[in-house]
Amino acid sequence: MPELLLEILSEEIPARMQVQAADDLREALLAELTQLLFEAPVADDSVETHITPRRLVGVAAGLPAQIPALKTVKRGPKVGAPERAVEGFARSMGCSPDALHSRDADGGTYYFAEITTPAQATAERLAEIVQSIISAFSWPKSMRWNNGAATWVRPVHAILCVFDGKAVPGAVGFASTDGGPQLSVPMGNATVGHRFLAPAKFEVAGFADYEAGLRSAKVILRRESRRHEIETRADALAAAAGLKVRRDPGLLAEVTGLVEWPVPLMGTIDPEYLQLPPEVLVTAMRSHQKYFATEGPEGKLADRFIVVAGTDARDGGDAIIAGNERVLRARLADAKFFWDQDRKVPLSARAPALKGIVFHARLGSLDEKTDRTQALAVALCRWIPAANRDRVRSAARLAKADLTTGMVGEFPELQGVMGGYYARADGEADEVAVAIAEHHAPKGPGDRCPSAPVSVAVALADKIDTLVQFWTVGERPTGSKDPFALRRAALGAIRLVLENGVRLPLLKAFAAAGANDEIARSLLDFFADRLKVHLRERGVRHDLVAAGFFLSAEDDLVRLLARVEALAAFLDSDDGADLLLAYRRAANIVRIEEKKDGVRYRETWDASIPAEAAESQLASALDEARRELQPCLDDERFGDAMRVLASLRRPLDQFFDGVIVNAEANELRVNRLRLLSQVTATLELVAGFSEIEG
Amino acid sequence: MNADGAQAVTDTPAPSFQELILTLQHFWAANGCVLMQPYDSEMGAATFHPATLLRALNPEPWSAAFVQPCRRPTDGRYGENPNRLQHYYQFQVILKPSPPEIQELYLASLAKLGIDFGLHDIRFVEDDWESPTLGAWGLGWEVWCDGMEVSQFTYFQQVGGIDCAPVSGEITYGLERLAMFVQGRDNVYDLDWNGAGVSYGDVYLRNEREFSAYNFEQADVDVLRRHFADAEAACTHLLSRGLVLPAYDQCIKASHAFNLLDARRVISVTERAANIGRVRSLAKSCCEAWIGDSAA
Numbered sequence: 001m002p003e004l005l006l007e008i009l010s011e012e013i014p015a016r017m018q019v020q021a022a023d024d025l026r027e028a029l030l031a032e033l034t035q036l037l038f039e040a041p042v043a044d045d046s047v048e049t050h051i052t053p054r055r056l057v058g059v060a061a062g063l064p065a066q067i068p069a070l071k072t073v074k075r076g077p078k079v080g081a082p083e084r085a086v087e088g089f090a091r092s093m094g095c096s097p098d099a100l101h102s103r104d105a106d107g108g109t110y111y112f113a114e115i116t117t118p119a120q121a122t123a124e125r126l127a128e129i130v131q132s133i134i135s136a137f138s139w140p141k142s143m144r145w146n147n148g149a150a151t152w153v154r155p156v157h158a159i160l161c162v163f164d165g166k167a168v169p170g171a172v173g174f175a176s177t178d179g180g181p182q183l184s185v186p187m188g189n190a191t192v193g194h195r196f197l198a199p200a201k202f203e204v205a206g207f208a209d210y211e212a213g214l215r216s217a218k219v220i221l222r223r224e225s226r227r228h229e230i231e232t233r234a235d236a237l238a239a240a241a242g243l244k245v246r247r248d249p250g251l252l253a254e255v256t257g258l259v260e261w262p263v264p265l266m267g268t269i270d271p272e273y274l275q276l277p278p279e280v281l282v283t284a285m286r287s288h289q290k291y292f293a294t295e296g297p298e299g300k301l302a303d304r305f306i307v308v309a310g311t312d313a314r315d316g317g318d319a320i321i322a323g324n325e326r327v328l329r330a331r332l333a334d335a336k337f338f339w340d341q342d343r344k345v346p347l348s349a350r351a352p353a354l355k356g357i358v359f360h361a362r363l364g365s366l367d368e369k370t371d372r373t374q375a376l377a378v379a380l381c382r383w384i385p386a387a388n389r390d391r392v393r394s395a396a397r398l399a400k401a402d403l404t405t406g407m408v409g410e411f412p413e414l415q416g417v418m419g420g421y422y423a424r425a426d427g428e429a430d431e432v433a434v435a436i437a438e439h440h441a442p443k444g445p446g447d448r449c450p451s452a453p454v455s456v457a458v459a460l461a462d463k464i465d466t467l468v469q470f471w472t473v474g475e476r477p478t479g480s481k482d483p484f485a486l487r488r489a490a491l492g493a494i495r496l497v498l499e500n501g502v503r504l505p506l507l508k509a510f511a512a513a514g515a516n517d518e519i520a521r522s523l524l525d526f527f528a529d530r531l532k533v534h535l536r537e538r539g540v541r542h543d544l545v546a547a548g549f550f551l552s553a554e555d556d557l558v559r560l561l562a563r564v565e566a567l568a569a570f571l572d573s574d575d576g577a578d579l580l581l582a583y584r585r586a587a588n589i590v591r592i593e594e595k596k597d598g599v600r601y602r603e604t605w606d607a608s609i610p611a612e613a614a615e616s617q618l619a620s621a622l623d624e625a626r627r628e629l630q631p632c633l634d635d636e637r638f639g640d641a642m643r644v645l646a647s648l649r650r651p652l653d654q655f656f657d658g659v660i661v662n663a664e665a666n667e668l669r670v671n672r673l674r675l676l677s678q679v680t681a682t683l684e685l686v687a688g689f690s691e692i693e694g
Numbered sequence: 695m696n697a698d699g700a701q702a703v704t705d706t707p708a709p710s711f712q713e714l715i716l717t718l719q720h721f722w723a724a725n726g727c728v729l730m731q732p733y734d735s736e737m738g739a740a741t742f743h744p745a746t747l748l749r750a751l752n753p754e755p756w757s758a759a760f761v762q763p764c765r766r767p768t769d770g771r772y773g774e775n776p777n778r779l780q781h782y783y784q785f786q787v788i789l790k791p792s793p794p795e796i797q798e799l800y801l802a803s804l805a806k807l808g809i810d811f812g813l814h815d816i817r818f819v820e821d822d823w824e825s826p827t828l829g830a831w832g833l834g835w836e837v838w839c840d841g842m843e844v845s846q847f848t849y850f851q852q853v854g855g856i857d858c859a860p861v862s863g864e865i866t867y868g869l870e871r872l873a874m875f876v877q878g879r880d881n882v883y884d885l886d887w888n889g890a891g892v893s894y895g896d897v898y899l900r901n902e903r904e905f906s907a908y909n910f911e912q913a914d915v916d917v918l919r920r921h922f923a924d925a926e927a928a929c930t931h932l933l934s935r936g937l938v939l940p941a942y943d944q945c946i947k948a949s950h951a952f953n954l955l956d957a958r959r960v961i962s963v964t965e966r967a968a969n970i971g972r973v974r975s976l977a978k979s980c981c982e983a984w985i986g987d988s989a990a
Contacts, residue, residue: 011797012835014820053818141822143833145849145861146791154833155794155849196811258817289841307841309815319813323840326880330777337775356962 002164015257127170193217259310273332338406377461387453395435468513550688566638575646710889722759730760740786767957770906776881792863854981
């Protein structure tokens with residue numbers, strides 16, 4: 001079956017846009033071909049797309065050479081309708097009124113037109129398909145060039161379009177949105193290889209041919225192959241020096257999009273700069289130069305880096321390595337200048353300059369934020385007893401002061417980390433320096449979570465202040481929009497609390513940060529949502545988390561998690577599973593009868609009313625359970641609490657087996673409903689069983 | 695390696711700083727550019743030169759090349775940093791409409807400087823350009839030679855808030871960086887200026903020291919604020935008389951006064967945004983007046 005190959009050759013496409021563009025082209029090709037071929041034979045896996053820095057490529061296999069003829073029948077006006085209506089219908093169908101025929105349908109007689117689209121060679125329609133895909137294609141940022149009308153991500157140089165081994169004739173116009181003049185790029189069956197290593201044109205007859213041709217013209221078409229090539233060759237270079245490449249998936253993805261012919265090379269960091277903090281070295285290499293760092297066996301930063309060049313050099317890369325080493329030296333000389341300059345002014349003297357830095361237009365300066373965070377961090381020490389308050393005070397005061405340093409001006413991502421180094425240079429206590437360095441942590445689910453008490457207090461205060469402040473001015477994340485990374489801040493606070501076992505009543509903490517009741521409640525809901533997402537990733541069911549939050553006073557995440565874990569274990573046991581069924585049965589009966597009667601049965605079961613044996617036994621078991629439950633809950637022995645609930649299983653089963661709740665005598669019925677209502681209420685002392693799904 | 699330890703990237707002796715400029719001038723003159731001289735006013739980037747900024751707005755074809763000294767007061771390092779200068783040179787090429795072979799032309803100019811693509815790694819790395827003060831933006835790349843950014847490559851999309859049609863291609867060579875790459879030097883002050891014993895440091899080291907002190911310590915804040923306000927008023931007045939080029943001259947002066955105030959660290963965040971907005975509005979008015987827009 002014939003195959004379609006399309007290549008759009010352009011100037012260098014930004015690396016960050018490449019993956020999405022390949023996906024978009026695949027979608028577009030599938031949609032257009034499906035429409036062209038009457039939704040028939042385009043299988044999802046018959047279309048694949050590829051992207052390199054200079055080419056966006058699509059290939060569709062197994063297409064028919066011919067598009068079959070299609071007959072369509074369309075109903076027009078009723079017979080006897082005004083002549084003009086009939087003529088109009090015929091015109092719209094592209095035939096004369098004589099060509100219409102009439103027949104009965106839906107209880108009337110109507111005109112019908114029958115139109116036959118003749119069979120066509122697929123090739124004849126492809127130029128139109130390509131045009132349509134290109135016109136509708138959406139880049140995150142596109143541009144005009146030359147005469148000002150074309151739009152694509154970068155100027156387009158050639159379009160290769162081959163179907164069934166032959167060039168598809170035609171040209172693609174790059175229109176402007178305002179209908180201005182078009183720039184036209186002819187289609188053909190030729191492409192070019194690597195910009196420097198094999199720039200000559202060559203013709204291709206199909207995809208296999210094309211991919212092999214590119215390979216010998218020093219272009220690796222497949223992104224995965226380029227990535228693999230970079231990884232394996234970089235690993236081999238590092239291994240030869242007894243080192244490992246430090247994993248950096250984001251950088252790897254970017255570099256894969258910068259080269260058509262990846263050639264990893266290894267360079268050396270000038271020893272003069274190895275005294276700089278490792279974070280500075282890594283950031284300078286990564287963010288400006290896109291180099292990979294390497295590390296020794298124990299994870300210590302090594303003095304080698306990997307640069308991924310885009311070409312094979314005659315000298316094996318010596319000049320390229322020398323050039324890159326020189327650039328890195330210059331970068332590090334700059335960093336060293338900042339490192340030396342910055343340490344001349346202590347952080348404590350820098351703090352006042354925070355007055356001039358805006359935290360957020362509606363939330364004042366960073367100086368004000370620092371004041372609030374400091375007060376809050378000290379207040380939080382009540383629940384973090386191991387934290388030294390003076391150190392918390394100092395760390396919170398200095399946490400943002402490095403924003404006025406040259407190094408953080410150059411590398412904003414090192415905010416906090418540099419503060420830690422500078423604090424140490426100023427002779428601040430180690431705990432203070434560490435707390436400054438990690439006050440942004442944890443920055444995500446995989447980031448290391450601080451555990452030193454002073455760090456925990458400062459990191460928590462920084463996040464809670466940010467959340468309360470943004471909540472107060474009505475800046476909350478919506479949908480995919482979270483410009484101030486508030487979800488990340490909440491997750492960070494949750495991890496700090498849970499991983500350090502901080503018994504922090506969140507509502508009180510929010511209040512200490514200045515939140516009113518409404519804000520505090522709303523933030524607690526936000527935390528509950530974030531906690532569900534966080535725990536789901538660790539395999540905890542979200543409904544169990546909801547069951548833990550069922551108790552309206554619960555704002556202690558450590559207690560909540562203990563409860564949820566005990567509940568999960570309980571529900572996995574036979575007792576738990578059975579008791580859940582009994583709970584639902586009881587809750588259903590009570591709900592239905594309450595609705596029927598228009599009253600709520602919340603009074604206690606009346607022992608003076610005659611009762612069946614199973615009923616009395618359940619009532620006394622319930623009393624017994626409640627007595628035992630309270631100390632378990634008070635001591636947060638949730639496993640024991642679950643075991644107490646398990647003691648209700650047998651009496652409950654016997655009750656449902658032997659007692660008819662809806663007794664004829666209303667007095668008996670009401671008393672039994674009260675008993676069941678007490679059963680559900682007792683279970684709900686431990687967790688919100690009503691929230692449990694499945 | 696030559697005697698003083700530098701390793702040039704070319705087989706033949708590396709071009710001196712001035713030869714580099716001469717080679718670029720010859721190359722671009724041969725490719726149809728009007729060779730111009732620097733604009734005689736302090737500016738932060740060659741894009742401010744009227745031959746670039748204003749000419750990019752007209753529908754007529756226009757190709758020009760020129761050296762432009764640039765001043766970035768905050769980048770001063772008292773001559774102590776081997777890579778940062780508060781005064782440096784750009785070689786600017788503007789080609790309108792951007793020719794289809796513009797990348798090839800650019801690469802040919804690098805080859806003329808002796809850069810061998812069989813030995814060096816040239817890459818085009820996304821770098822979109824935006825100048826909030828000029829209300830201008832474009833898409834393009836920075837060009838890396840063995841990891842060193844030696845040029846900026848931009849397709850102008852808008853200038854002064856006005857769509858550019860046709861589109862100009864702007865190539866800006868950072869001359870010091872390019873020379874450091876070609877001559878294989880680590881320190882800008884060690885660059886060979888004339889091939890006859892004069893170094894970049896001989897010509898400019900004292901300049902960097904004194905101007906760093908001026909920019910950071912001595913520039914009179916009150917006077918600069920007055921300059922800014924005066925230039926703004928003059929620009930507006932001149933525009934009302936239809937004198938676009940003199941008005942734009944004042945816009946450039948206001949921008950430089952702002953940059954000096956920035957180096958003196960007396961501009962708060964809100965004031966900063968406001969001042970940039972004021973310069974942008976001057977630039978926008980000049981651009982509109984230049985192409986005879988009725989809004990001017």
